[in-house]
Amino acid sequence: MKTVTTRIPEDDEEALAELEEAMSADRSEVLRRLIRQGLSDWRTEQALDQLRDDRITLRKAAELADVPYVEMLTLASEEGIDVGYTTDDLERDLDRI
Numbered sequence: 001m002k003t004v005t006t007r008i009p010e011d012d013e014e015a016l017a018e019l020e021e022a023m024s025a026d027r028s029e030v031l032r033r034l035i036r037q038g039l040s041d042w043r044t045e046q047a048l049d050q051l052r053d054d055r056i057t058l059r060k061a062a063e064l065a066d067v068p069y070v071e072m073l074t075l076a077s078e079e080g081i082d083v084g085y086t087t088d089d090l091e092r093d094l095d096r097i
Contacts, residue, residue, distance in 0.1 A: 040066070047072070048079055058083045 008016075019030045047061040051072075056064070062072035073090060076083050 044075065048075060048081065051076055051083065052079070052081050058085070 016027060016030060019025075019034075020027055023030055023033075025033075044065040044067065047056070047065040050056045050064070051058065051061040058072055058076065059069060061076070062069045065072060065075075067075070070090065073083065073085065074087060077087055
């Protein structure tokens with residue numbers, strides 16, 4: 001693992017202390033989880049933006065966001081992105097299997 005040093009506002013430090021207690025984890029673990037979640041959210045947003053702009057396919061968006069195809073289909077639907085394949089289509093196809 002790499003070591004990263006950064007400065008944060010005091011109120012964020014107080015929130016981190018609360019998270020440490022709530023998660024029963026040390027500061028490093030809390031920060032790793034927050035960074036991992038933030039990066040995951042960022043990748044998903046980027047994938048959805050590219051999908052919305054028709055720059056990538058649904059399958060590529062799922063790959064970029066590192067989520068299953070069905071989850072990306074659901075996320076796209078929730079964002080109102082028309083991918084030409086609805087969750088109803090998916091359910092119908094799954095019923096056929």
